[in-house]
Amino acid sequence: MNYSSVAVLGAGSWGTALSLELNSKGHRINLWMRRKEQLDEIIKTKNNEKYLPGVDIPTNINLTIDIIEAVKDTDMILLTVPTQKVREVIKSIKPYIKPQQVIVNAAKGIEQNSHLRISQIIEEELPQQPYAVISGPSHAEEVVRNMPTTVVIASKEREIAEFVQDMFISSTFRVYTNPDVAGVELGGALKNVIAFGAGIADGLGFGDNARAALMTRGIREIARLGKAMGADLATFAGLSGIGDLIVTCTSMHSRNRRAGILIGKGKSLEETLKEIGMVVEGITTTKVAYELAQEYNIEMPITKEIYNVLYKDTDPRDAVTNLMTRSKKHEMEEIVDDSSINW
Numbered sequence: 001m002n003y004s005s006v007a008v009l010g011a012g013s014w015g016t017a018l019s020l021e022l023n024s025k026g027h028r029i030n031l032w033m034r035r036k037e038q039l040d041e042i043i044k045t046k047n048n049e050k051y052l053p054g055v056d057i058p059t060n061i062n063l064t065i066d067i068i069e070a071v072k073d074t075d076m077i078l079l080t081v082p083t084q085k086v087r088e089v090i091k092s093i094k095p096y097i098k099p100q101q102v103i104v105n106a107a108k109g110i111e112q113n114s115h116l117r118i119s120q121i122i123e124e125e126l127p128q129q130p131y132a133v134i135s136g137p138s139h140a141e142e143v144v145r146n147m148p149t150t151v152v153i154a155s156k157e158r159e160i161a162e163f164v165q166d167m168f169i170s171s172t173f174r175v176y177t178n179p180d181v182a183g184v185e186l187g188g189a190l191k192n193v194i195a196f197g198a199g200i201a202d203g204l205g206f207g208d209n210a211r212a213a214l215m216t217r218g219i220r221e222i223a224r225l226g227k228a229m230g231a232d233l234a235t236f237a238g239l240s241g242i243g244d245l246i247v248t249c250t251s252m253h254s255r256n257r258r259a260g261i262l263i264g265k266g267k268s269l270e271e272t273l274k275e276i277g278m279v280v281e282g283i284t285t286t287k288v289a290y291e292l293a294q295e296y297n298i299e300m301p302i303t304k305e306i307y308n309v310l311y312k313d314t315d316p317r318d319a320v321t322n323l324m325t326r327s328k329k330h331e332m333e334e335i336v337d338d339s340s341i342n343w
Contacts, residue, residue, distance in 0.1 A: 003027055005027065006029050008080060011063075012051045014080045017052065018106060031070075033065060050277070052140060071101075074101060075101065077104070079103065106134050115288055119185060131181075133188075135240040136244055137150070137247035151239060152175070153178070158177070182226070182229060191248050193285055194219075196282040198214050198249040203264020215245055221303055225289065225300060
């Protein structure tokens with residue numbers, strides 16, 4: 001294959017892991033971080049101790065706090081900054097981006113005030129720019145240790161999806177393609193809400209039964225809202241839907257689940273965020289999802305109760321009671337359909 005140059009914007013756990021993955025394939029990597037303190041520490045220790053401890057960072061990865069230097073003359077710009085920072089970062093590099101540079105988003109969230117997906121933010125700020133999103137069940141802690149991982153790349157343009165697929169795919173990192181950008185983005189964002197709820201259930205001392213119920217009914221909520229927002233239902237049965245939901249609801253690598261556990265154990269939101277020490281996308285996404293459900297008139301009872309716990313000071317046990325005592329329902333609801341894809 002032809003080796004390419006990549007700007008990775010954001011040196012958290014996922015940005016670091018994807019930098020290492022791309023570097024292992026021979027691509028030239030510029031890894032940008034905002035704080036000089038982090039840069040100095042990585043240069044000194046060869047390790048990103050706060051976000052991905054115990055993993056050596058090769059010296060041929062170019063580390064920088066100069067975002068213009070990072071993106072200049074690269075083939076691909078990989079966004080791994082928190083969702084709420086994406087627009088700010090794009091604005092800062094907008095004058096320096098060339099038409100052929102492919103923007104790839106790896107963040108999983110929805111912009112809070114606008115309710116826009118990241119592809120829509122890019123469309124607003126950089127119309128006509130080639131764009132793809134990478135998502136799926138993929139904890140950074142396992143990717144950097146070459147544990148088998150499978151993800152999906154979505155783009156409206158098949159050529160762009162296949163270009164990014166070729167950039168990433170390896171014997172331990174399998175990549176599928178999908179034309180449903182909206183579905184892949186929404187699945188990746190909304191599963192964090194359900195994972196937060198699964199964590200709350202674990203923190204309350206509930207067991208496998210409760211977690212399985214949350215996951216099963218949760219994917220229905222995600223699919224219901226996703227369909228209303230223009231996504232293909234079949235996407236939610238794939239890697240960025242059920243796949244990502246499973247791993248995020250069951251793994252202690254998941255910040256959203258860990259944060260939920262702390263809330264379930266009685267800690268405040270402030271105490272929880274301090275203990276996690278990193279961005280928990282599901283907290284903001286819960287508010288956005290709740291507002292979107294109202295906007296589209298979609299029933300999302302799990303999301304509503306998690307919102308009440310986070311933003312209305314509802315006791316988690318009362319939220320569970322509210323879910324368990326809802327009016328009787330019929331379960332035979334389709335999660336996916338058999339519509340064909342014209343890509």
